[in-house]
Amino acid sequence: METTGSRSESQPYMAASGQTKESRGGSSGASSSVSDSISRGKDAISSAASEAMSSANSDMQALRADLNNLKDTLAKFMAQAGGEAARSAREVSANIASQVSDVASDLADRGADMAASASQQAKTVASELENMARRNPLGAMAGALLVGVLIGLVGRRR
Numbered sequence: 001m002e003t004t005g006s007r008s009e010s011q012p013y014m015a016a017s018g019q020t021k022e023s024r025g026g027s028s029g030a031s032s033s034v035s036d037s038i039s040r041g042k043d044a045i046s047s048a049a050s051e052a053m054s055s056a057n058s059d060m061q062a063l064r065a066d067l068n069n070l071k072d073t074l075a076k077f078m079a080q081a082g083g084e085a086a087r088s089a090r091e092v093s094a095n096i097a098s099q100v101s102d103v104a105s106d107l108a109d110r111g112a113d114m115a116a117s118a119s120q121q122a123k124t125v126a127s128e129l130e131n132m133a134r135r136n137p138l139g140a141m142a143g144a145l146l147v148g149v150l151i152g153l154v155g156r157r158r
Contacts, residue, residue, distance in 0.1 A: 133140035 129140075
């Protein structure tokens with residue numbers, strides 16, 4: 001090995017501890033240093049795993065909270081949508097019932113008007129026939145006889 005500064009070739013440089021073989025006391029010192037390194041490595045891995053588990057646990061709890069909030073939001077949305085649908089259905093049925101009621105009322109009014117008009121026309125025709133019979137009684141009797149004969153002829157053919 002090449003010498004640097006004040007170090008000699010008889011004392012190799014140890015990168016991890018900065019000590020020479022002689023100063024550590026031989027091979028028992030080397031195994032102690034290795035076991036210390038292994039112990040520090042185990043501790044570092046253990047602490048990293050513990051931090052990772054803690055981080056994963058907190059992330060899992062946050063995810064659970066987010067999912068619960070999402071579930072609550074969806075439940076509120078579905079309840080609100082159901083309420084809106086029911087209200088819309090009630091409004092539509094009320095509008096349809098109102099329109100049907102209006103149409104039925106209009107038809108009933110028209111039927112009543114037509115019946116009143118027909119009754120009025122029948123009274124007018126009866127009144128005209130009565131006035132005509134008073135003015136010309138013989139013509140009314142001749143017309144009645146003619147209508148009777150026609151009814152008799154039609155009745156025979158059947």
